[in-house]
Amino acid sequence: VIYRKPYPAVDLTTYNATLEKDWGAYGCGGQNDNGKMDAVAKRVPCRHVVAVRNWAELTAALEAGFPVTLASSQGFSSTLGPSGIAEASGTWMHQMVAVGVRYKANGSPDDLIAILNSWGPNWIGPQTNRYPDDLPAGAFWARRRVVEGMLGDAWAIGSVETGFKWRDIHHGDWLAVPISTLTRKK
Structure with missing residues (x-):
């Protein structure tokens, strides 16, 4: 690394x-x-790397906090639409990294993957459409159907030291009810 x-x-x-x-x-x-x-x-x-071949594997890796590299020829628009979505457009021979997931079932306009591009903060805009506000400038959301087509050469990076072990991830205020207050029904 x-x-x-x-x-x-x-x-x-x-x-x-x-x-x-x-x-x-x-x-x-x-x-x-x-x-x-x-x-x-x-x-x-990188000590632990595993191929990611489908949506379930991709979202499992991301939800566990592991980034997934995406090597593909899929291009995207340089214009951020509503909710920070960049629509598929053209061809790029490029390596990017998936770092987050949003689900339509939870109120997102579609099942989406957050993608970081190495081209810096100014290649895409307008930044006022970035969502959430702390999404890095230059990042964008891509639709599930597009990302699924990019999974032919995708790899989850488990760790540079410890592998795919469970780890707690701080999700800020993403959860409406603190997990500690939830109890299991018997």
């Missing part, structure tokens, strides 16, 4: 199209890196 932060050889805090093309063509660190960034990546290897 290489994090988006400054390194001695390169600053990865902001998107850089030149680096993206160089690394895409020549691998981690680019053509003239001589393995420096490969050495950085080897310090934090």
Whole structure:
């Protein structure tokens, strides 16, 4: 794993199209890196990765807090519609990551997946349509039928250290009733 932060050889805090093309063509660190960034990546290897082939596997991973990489040729509009949805449009040969899920049964306009793109915060807009407000700028929601078509090369990253073990996830105020107040019916 290489994090988006400054390194001695390169600053990865902001998107850089030149680096993206160089690394895409020549691998981690680019053509003239001589393995420096490969050495950085080897310090934090992905220990547990599993293929994600359908909606149930995708949502199970996301609900457990595990991101899912999406490698596909599916493109999207650069305009955020209502509720932060970007409609399918065109072709992109691109790697993105799914990080959240919303369900129509819970009031969403459709079953949706939150997708982060590496192109920075300004490639899509208007930002006033971003939902919820804390969704990272540059991220968008995609419809289930579109995302299901992207699952041919999708991978859940379980951990860089501990694997797919249960972990508590803080959901802020997403739940109307605190779980601690719920009791099981006998």
